[in-house]
Amino acid sequence: MGRGLARVIAVWAVSTLTMLVLAGALPDFKLQSDDGDSATRIAVTAALGAGAFGLLSALVWPLLVRALLLVPALVLGLLTFFLNGSLLLLALRLIPDGRGDANAETAVVVAAVMSLAASATGGALAVRDDDAYRRRLYRLADRRRRRDAGAHRPSTPGTVFLQLDGVGYDALRDAVRKGLMPTVGRWLGVPERPGAPAPRPTHRLTPWRTDWSSQTGASQLGILHGSNHDVPAFRWYEKDTGEVMVSNRPACAAELQRRAVARTGHGGLLTADGASRGNLFSGGAEQLALVLSVAARRGKEHRSRAGYFAYFSDPANAVRTALSFVAEVGREIGESTRARLSGRRPRVSRGGLYPFIRAFATVVERDVVVAAVIGDMLAGRAAVYADLVAYDEVAHHSGPASGDAxxxxxxxxxxxxxxxxxxxxxxxxxxxxxxxxxxxxxGETFRARYGLTLGDLVRAGCGLPVPRRARRTLPPAPGSVRAGEDPPGAEARGAVRAALHRPVEEGPGERPPRRRAEPIVLASGNLGLISFPDVPHRMTREEIDRRHPALLPALANHPGIGFVLVRSAERGPLVLGAHGAEVALDELGDAPTPAALGPLADFGPGAADAVRRTDSFPHAADIMVNSWYDPLDGDVLAFEEQIGSHGGLGGAQTRPFLLWPRALTPPVADGAELVGAEAVHQVLRRWLREDQGLDVPRVTPADDRLPDGPAPTAFPASGQVVQDKTQ
Structure with a gap:
């Protein structure tokens, strides 16, 4: 009690001193009457103002944040300054005789500086007094325990699954080797500096291989819910509904989660006393914050921004995060300006709202999720799964190995x-x-290298009007032409030139009448999907050739395309490549040679299985296209405007990592490979059973853990994937 009172007095004294300094430095901020006051009187006025501001911050601020939960989180972060300034103005009004005064702009500055000073003082005192810091944490835990009264808290270990979005296995190893991640390095037994003794390792590291769709929607759905069946990409067109599904739209995420629950028959990895923080999907958890799949659901308990309350209810946290947000916006503007002035290549546009989006991902989302995870641990929850998206967002625009990343x-x-x-x-x-x-x-973008988009190439192959830029000569892939040979893509350029003899698109009024529905072309990193919406079924290779004879040759022979997947009525799934190469996936043996794999050979031994599985999905596109891939440099060509991309096959995007405590059993047997997000789900479930004896319960469609949506439907069996050999 005595130490706690001493800390309060210390914070109050520092806040008073800060207010005095600011009153002397800022002409529009005063702490005395118009006739002037003695130094003692001014000090008393500052003490009263600091005390009133501290009380208002502790009592009123949480109520303000709760009242503003309906405000978008990005706006709430910016409002933090003005709300804090308003509290300071109110505190100054409470000083007797009207001795405190400031204009609105000055009040914002004073409030921000005082909150940071108070927070720094309290944090420093807590760090110096370990017992006080421990008591503070336990008070937070007790508050959460009272809220969850009656819940059984076993002594068995809980598990926190922390997802570092987009950080590949090689990227993590390089970061540890360079000393960028000393905490992870200590877990792996890596010395912090050359010559230093190696710490005792506590964790092991292994890579795993994604499905063809190497993106968060497919991977996290498989990891949390045990099934990512029928998720062919980040975005895809569904002919039966006429809708484009996008993994990070709330309604789409809810539907994908509903389908996964219907297919597996259980709520997800986190169903037993779990918490889901910052994810696309809930994993069946009852404790949710910043979870996209429930963002569209009504009800206070499912309000998507409610997860911000616990963090922003502390004004010091709010001000610190808001200042960091502004600093991150400035940092991004400065970094992108330097990249542009230095002529750095490859490069994509980083203007518009992107600096604010980056700052939200790298500051606000990170701070809120970390605070929520710590709160879950203090509450003793059995399983927590959280996603930190900062690296993925920055790497898309700056590059995976850039200084920014x-x-x-x-x-x-x-x-x-x-x-x-x-x-x-x-x-x-x-x-x-x-x-x-x-x-x-x-890798650079497809458009930057060839001067046209995948959509332009598809339109040209279909004989549709295209923009003038598509008339440019298409360059061959670097280093791929030998003397005396026709450059790769010659057939494609011929097809495009032939198609371009049709009218070129000049303006809205000059397009010819549309006789057929135009193809829908969607991109997910370096994976492209082409669908013909006027054909209700998945078109076969024979149907496409009859309708658009130049299309498949134009795609398969283009130097920026690695391979094309199409289904043949006679031979099943076919992979097409340059110079007429064809691989019938159903005709491959158990251990195909590189020659037999044809266009898939550069993409690794598991490429054929991954492509075959996606071909089995009901909503696979009529034509699926994977970009060119350089196995030496690891570069791909994104069909989106990204210089760090993921979504298809090729390079580091398909090789994420799993870092687990040595006390747990290995994910797979020695020499085996962990393949697919569904297999990762099985490993995480096994670890929960080992530590806690818990497993996810079965659910029925009427279970209230199911997301809102239509009644479950039946789905065909999934394609073959390599399962965990230790199961």
């Missing part, structure tokens, strides 16, 4: 360290598991 990895390591430090204050032991959902592959 490395700075983000440093901050992510600090976030991991904060969560690890909370373990000793939790009411139960915890296992910390780090993993990623995919990696990122570098």
């Amino acid at each position: 490395e700075k983000v990895l440093r901050r992510l390591d600090r976030s991991v360290a904060l969560i690890a430090q909370a373990v000793e204050h939790a009411p139960r032991p915890y296992r910390l598991v780090l993993l990623s959902d995919h990696g990122q592959s570098p």
Whole structure:
């Protein structure tokens, strides 16, 4: 009690001194009457103002944040300054005789500086007094325990699954080797500096291989719910409904989760006393914050922004995050300006709203999710799964190995360290598991290299009008032409030139009448999907050739295309490549040779299985296209405007990581490979059973854990995937 009172007095004294300094430095901020006051009187006025501001921050601020939960989180972060300034103005009005005064702009500055000073003082005192810090954490835990009164808190270890979005296996190893992630390095037994003794390793690291769709929607759905069947890409067209599904739309995420639950018959990985933080899907957890699949559902308990309340209810947290947000916006503008002035290549546009989107992902989302995870640990929850998206967002625009991305990895390591430090204050032991959902592959965009988009190429192959830029000569892939040979893509350029003899699109009024529905072309990183909406079924290769004889040759022979998947009525799934190469997937043996794999040979031994599985999906596109891939440099060509991309096959994007405590059993047997997000789900379920004896319960369609949506439908069996050989 005495130490707690001493800390309050210390924070009050620092806040008073800060207010005095600001009153002397800012001409529009005063703490005395118009006739002037003695130094003692001014000090008393500052003490009264600081005390009133501290009380208002503790009592009124949480109510303000709760009242503003309906405000978008990005706007709430910006409003933090003005709300804090309003509290300061109110505190100044409470000073007797009207001795405190400030205009609105000055009040915002004073409130921000005072909140940071108070937070820094309180944090420093807590760090110096370990017992006080421990008591504070336990008070937070007790508050959560009272809210969850009656819940059984076993002494068995809980598990925190922390997803570092987009951080590939090789990217993590390089970051540890460079000293960018010292916390992870200590877990792996890596010395912090050359010559230093190696710490005792506590974790093991292994890669795993994604499905063809190497993106968060497919991977996280498979990891959390045990099935990513019929998720061919990040976005795809469904002919039966006429809708484009996009994984990060709330309604689509809810439908994907509903389908997964209907297929597996259980609610998800987190059904038993779990928490889901910052994810696309809930995993069946009852404790939710910033979960997209429930964002469209009504009800206070499912309000998508409710997860911000616990963090922003502390004004010091709010101000610190808001200042970091502004600093991150400035950092992004400065970095993108330097990249543009230096002529750095490859490069994509980073203007518009992107600086604010980046700042939200790297600051606000990170801070809120980390605070929520620590709160879950203090509450003793059995399983927590959280996603930190910062690296993925920055790597898309700056490159996976850029200096910008490395700075983000440093901050992510600090976030991991904060969560690890909370373990000793939790009411139960915890296992910390780090993993990623995919990696990122570098490379310039398809449009930057060839001057046209995948959509332009498809339209040309279909004989439809295209923009003038598509008339440019298509360059061959670098280093792929030998003397005396026709350059790769010659057939494609001939097809495009022939198609371009049709009218070129000049303007809205000059397009010819449309006789057929135009193809829908969608991109997911370096994976392209082409669908013909006027044909109700999936078109066969024979039907496409009859309708658009130049299309498949134009795609397969283009130097920027690695391979094309199409279904033949006679031979089943076919992979097409340059110079007439064809591979019938159903005719491949169990161990096909590189020659037999044809266009798939450069993409690794598991490429054929991944493509075959996607071909089995009911909503696979009529034509699926994977970009060119350089196996030496690991580069791909994104069909989106990204210089770090993922979504298809090729390079680091398909090689995420799994980092687990040595106390748990290995994910797979020695020499085996962990393949597919569904297999990762089985491993995580096994670990929960080992530590807690828990398994996810079965559910029925009437179970209230099912997301809102139509009644479940039946789906055909999934394609073959390599299963965990230790099961």
